[in-house]
Amino acid sequence: xxxxxxxxxxxxTAEAERQLNELDDWITKAASADTARRFVSAxxxxxxxxxxxxxxxxxxDDVRPGMRVTTLKKRTLVAYEVDAKSGELVVNILGxxxxxxxxxxxFGEDWVDPNGG
Numbered sequence: 001x002x003x004x005x006x007x008x009x010x011x012x013t014a015e016a017e018r019q020l021n022e023l024d025d026w027i028t029k030a031a032s033a034d035t036a037r038r039f040v041s042a043x044x045x046x047x048x049x050x051x052x053x054x055x056x057x058x059x060x061d062d063v064r065p066g067m068r069v070t071t072l073k074k075r076t077l078v079a080y081e082v083d084a085k086s087g088e089l090v091v092n093i094l095g096x097x098x099x100x101x102x103x104x105x106x107f108g109e110d111w112v113d114p115n116g117g
Contacts, residue, residue, distance in 0.1 A: 008089030
């Protein structure tokens with residue numbers, strides 16, 4: 001059984017990229033660079049899977065309109081939104097949170113979407 005063929009693209013906000021880099025740095029210091037590489041690769045694979053089932057994540061319109069969340073290994077949360085208005089599926093990764101970080105607060109009133117959304 002293969003993965004569904006899906007066309008689309010994934011965009012990372014600057015904040016999500018920063019969070020992934022910080023997660024990599026933290027795991028490298030706490031364990032090893034190899035462990036960090038494997039974990040971050042697993043997160044990126046999980047994110048790639050969102051293209052196959054973009055609406056599978058839990059809707060969190062109460063936090064931010066149009067936002068969905070999905071988790072990896074119960075400890076890593078990916079916040080994203082789906083945009084298909086142009087006819088192309090675009091998944092915008094808004095944030096990657098790990099280990100009980102207060103992700104809902106991160107999307108409070110002061111949060112500014114760098115992509116203008």
